[in-house]
Amino acid sequence: MPQPLSPPRVLVAYASNHGQTRLVAERIAAVLDALGLDADMHDLEARAADPFGPDYAGVVVAASIHAGHHQKCAKHWAQAHAASLGSTPSAFVSVSLTAADDSDEARAQTTQLIDAFTDETGWHPLQTLACAGALRYREYDVATRVLMRLIARRHGQPTDVHRDVEFTDWDAVEQFARGFSATVTGQKDGSTLVC
Numbered sequence: 580m581p582q583p584l585s586p587p588r589v590l591v592a593y594a595s596n597h598g599q600t601r602l603v604a605e606r607i608a609a610v611l612d613a614l615g616l617d618a619d620m621h622d623l624e625a626r627a628a629d630p631f632g633p634d635y636a637g638v639v640v641a642a643s644i645h646a647g648h649h650q651k652c653a654k655h656w657a658q659a660h661a662a663s664l665g666s667t668p669s670a671f672v673s674v675s676l677t678a679a680d681d682s683d684e685a686r687a688q689t690t691q692l693i694d695a696f697t698d699e700t701g702w703h704p705l706q707t708l709a710c711a712g713a714l715r716y717r718e719y720d721v722a723t724r725v726l727m728r729l730i731a732r733r734h735g736q737p738t739d740v741h742r743d744v745e746f747t748d749w750d751a752v753e754q755f756a757r758g759f760s761a762t763v764t765g766q767k768d769g770s771t772l773v774c
């Protein structure tokens with residue numbers, strides 16, 4: 580009797596300083612699972628064994644921007660796997676506050692930061708998503724809270740440090756995940772998609 584086919588496995592690797600990118604990665608994994616794929620999560624900051632290997636039919640890497648750069652652990656991981664990632668359907672999700680700003684200048688800056696990541700790593704994902712993150716005032720230490728409040732004020736964002744503010748467009752995240760699922764299952768060409 581023929582064995583049932585196991586669903587394509589997808590790795591969702593992420594780096595997250597204050598939790599928003601982890602939430603984004605979890606939502607992407609949930610959508611992929613709901614569409615019949617088998618998504619594994621991997622925290623790039625944790626010292627767990629690196630699960631990446633040829634079994635994966637697709638890879639999503641999510642990282643956030645802090646002081647003008649994505650996390651070093653995400654950069655090093657993508658650098659180490661650039662060749663394999665290049666031959667696997669792969670996507671990069673960049674989470675930042677700049678992505679919450681709808682101006683041409685902010686869009687250009689976000690694109691520049693994503694380009695810097697792909698240039699430095701040598702990995703050129705099929706799809707990219709610039710995703711608005713969050714201000715998690717209540718989780719920051721005092722110095723970070725003061726700094727982020729100043730930056731928020733400069734950008735016209737909420738400055739009440741007693742309330743966290745989430746800018747993430749969850750519909751865009753889910754749409755992105757559906758597009759990536761279609762790429763992995765061969766229902767769509769892997770073209771660059773910037774939401």
Ligand SMILES: Cc1cc2nc3c(=O)[nH]c(=O)nc-3n(C[C@H](O)[C@H](O)[C@H](O)COP(=O)(O)O)c2cc1C
Nearest residue numbers: 595596597598599600643646647675676677712713
């Ligand atoms: C100390 C600090 C520095 C940050 N620097 C930037 C930055 O340079 N550009 C930007 O767009 N967002 C910046 N952000 C915003 C983060 O990218 C945003 O809060 C994101 O949601 C963080 O995701 P994470 O919690 O998963 O790390 C910064 C946030 C913090 C706390």
